Amino acid sequence: MNLNSLLAQTSEWLKGTGPDSHIVISSRIRLARNLSNFSFPHWADKKERKEVLSLVKDALFKIKYLKNGLFLEMDGLSALDKQFLLERHLVSREQTKGRDCKAVVISEREVISIMLNEEDHLRIQVFQSGFNLSDAWRLINELDKQLEQRLNYAFSPQWGYLTACPTNVGTGMRASLMLHLPALVMSKQIKDVLQTISKLGIVARGLYGEGTEASGNFFQFSNQRTLGRNEEDIIDNLERVVRQIVNYEQERRKSLLKQSREILYNQIWRAYGILKNSYFISSGETMSLLSMVRLGTDLNILRDVQLRKINELFLLTQPAHLQKIEGKKLNAYERDVKRAELIRERLR
Amino acid sequence: MLCDICQKNIASVHITEIVNEKMVELHLCEQCAQEKGIGLSEDFSLANFLAGLTDFDLPRVKESVELQCPNCGMSYEDFKKIGRLGCSQCYYTFKQSLAPLLKRIQGAEQHIGKFPHYADKGMREKVEIEELQRELSKAIQEENFEQAAKLRDKIREIKSKMKKSEE
Numbered sequence: 001m002n003l004n005s006l007l008a009q010t011s012e013w014l015k016g017t018g019p020d021s022h023i024v025i026s027s028r029i030r031l032a033r034n035l036s037n038f039s040f041p042h043w044a045d046k047k048e049r050k051e052v053l054s055l056v057k058d059a060l061f062k063i064k065y066l067k068n069g070l071f072l073e074m075d076g077l078s079a080l081d082k083q084f085l086l087e088r089h090l091v092s093r094e095q096t097k098g099r100d101c102k103a104v105v106i107s108e109r110e111v112i113s114i115m116l117n118e119e120d121h122l123r124i125q126v127f128q129s130g131f132n133l134s135d136a137w138r139l140i141n142e143l144d145k146q147l148e149q150r151l152n153y154a155f156s157p158q159w160g161y162l163t164a165c166p167t168n169v170g171t172g173m174r175a176s177l178m179l180h181l182p183a184l185v186m187s188k189q190i191k192d193v194l195q196t197i198s199k200l201g202i203v204a205r206g207l208y209g210e211g212t213e214a215s216g217n218f219f220q221f222s223n224q225r226t227l228g229r230n231e232e233d234i235i236d237n238l239e240r241v242v243r244q245i246v247n248y249e250q251e252r253r254k255s256l257l258k259q260s261r262e263i264l265y266n267q268i269w270r271a272y273g274i275l276k277n278s279y280f281i282s283s284g285e286t287m288s289l290l291s292m293v294r295l296g297t298d299l300n301i302l303r304d305v306q307l308r309k310i311n312e313l314f315l316l317t318q319p320a321h322l323q324k325i326e327g328k329k330l331n332a333y334e335r336d337v338k339r340a341e342l343i344r345e346r347l348r
Numbered sequence: 349m350l351c352d353i354c355q356k357n358i359a360s361v362h363i364t365e366i367v368n369e370k371m372v373e374l375h376l377c378e379q380c381a382q383e384k385g386i387g388l389s390e391d392f393s394l395a396n397f398l399a400g401l402t403d404f405d406l407p408r409v410k411e412s413v414e415l416q417c418p419n420c421g422m423s424y425e426d427f428k429k430i431g432r433l434g435c436s437q438c439y440y441t442f443k444q445s446l447a448p449l450l451k452r453i454q455g456a457e458q459h460i461g462k463f464p465h466y467a468d469k470g471m472r473e474k475v476e477i478e479e480l481q482r483e484l485s486k487a488i489q490e491e492n493f494e495q496a497a498k499l500r501d502k503i504r505e506i507k508s509k510m511k512k513s514e515e
Contacts, residue, residue: 034436039419039420040432040433040434042430042432043420043432043433043435119432144462145465148464148466149465154435155463155464155467157459157463157467157475158457159439160461162436162439164433165432166433166446166449166450166454169454170459171461171462194362194375195349203362204362205361206361226454227450227454227456227458228454228455228456228457228460230460230461230462231461233460234461
């Protein structure tokens with residue numbers, strides 16, 4: 001397995017399977033872990049970071065879940081490859097920048113990704129398709145147990161797992177769900193939703209494409225606090241809140257279909273028509289049109305289009321993916337051409 | 349919803365922060381968020397707000413200003429600037445100032461979740477019982493006796509489990 005072989009497979013989080021996958025794209029849990037007594041990556045000198053990297057690397061190679069996995073040192077990657085991993089959510093933006101001795105380990109089907117020397121020594125992440133935090137938690141907990149047999153984690157009975165930033169201390173856990181909420185956006189109710197959930201200890205953020213262009217009505221919801229509640233309770237709270245958002249979105253979709261059927265049909269079919277017939281298209285426009293088409297597949301308005309195909313297009317039309325597919329560097333103009341071509345092909 | 353700062357772009361970064369027991373909400377567009385240094389990295393964190401928060405509880409802070417972590421050399425001044433600690437030992441070095449800060453940003457002072465296997469075996473239960481006892485006295489104060497009874501039973505349950513595992 002090498003980096004380029006990722007291109008041929010669908011990321012776990014984009015499969016379009018799993019519970020409520022018509023609204024919940026994916027579930028993700030990450031745990032922040034550090035080694036006792038070593039300086040945190042931002043404060044450590046190169047020698048120390050190197051030592052941590054090799055210690056953790058040795059431990060990781062003995063874990064069964066990571067057999068046949070891919071180990072990549074960030075220093076050895078081109079800017080394009082880093083961007084490619086970022087688009088696939090396998091590394092964070094922070095991991096693509098700056099300091100040396102950073103690395104990432106990716107499991108065979110891209111279910112697990114572990115960043116080394118990011119903000120913390122280890123950032124363990126597990127992805128699942130659809131609304132499925134419970135499986136993600138089971139797997140990451142098991143993985144964490146195996147790692148703690150081999151690594152001396154920084155832990156205090158009072159403050160839990162010690163992290164570089166005090167906002168992660170305690171469980172070190174951030175659970176998140178990525179949702180597609182076109183109906184709540186169209187009916188302008190998203191504002192109320194976002195305002196309400198911020199009072200319930202949940203953070204929401206929009207998902208972005210290129211630059212500042214808003215993309216596709218995607219929102220990510222995650223727990224804000226990490227201390228004072230156990231992992232199951234944190235997950236449970238997030239699930240309950242998001243469950244309600246899913247229900248709202250579902251209701252809004254139904255009522256849009258009832259009250260403004262023609263307007264909805266018009267928007268969805270036009271979006272589909274433009275995507276199928278473009279020769280030059282920006283990433284921003286692609287995102288918002290794909291969002292409509294995605295809604296159309298769920299409402300059975302576009303019967304021949306598969307959810308998975310649309311999910312994949314969201315990823316494949318990103319700049320680094322386009323360039324990887326083409327096998328060379330493309331400027332913005334060339335990307336817009338290539339993007340249109342790829343979409344035409346895939347939707348034929 | 350428009351961005352609180354520029355009032356032009358759609359807000360997409362939503363932050364809730366507890367400052368002095370009061371909830372402060374911020375809704376920013378991506379540009380303003382980035383300008384304010386709130387990165388839109390994978391795990392959007394409140395680290396960048398920390399610098400501002402560390403100045404509360406001045407008397408306590410004063411004591412630790414002079415302190416320097418013996419393990420990694422970070423001073424409290426460094427922490428205030430960076431918003432991140434230097435190593436795991438810093439948590440003990442700056443404990444006095446960190447405790448109120450953690451309470452403020454996390455709303456809690458005690459870890460409740462999982463423990464690594466090598467941590468003291470009874471520790472987890474002890475911590476759990478302490479937390480439950482705090483809740484219990486609060487429930488009694490509020491005369492919420494139904495809740496209090498539930499908590500009492502829970503404490504008993506954990507204690508009897510501990511006894512069994514000792515035997």
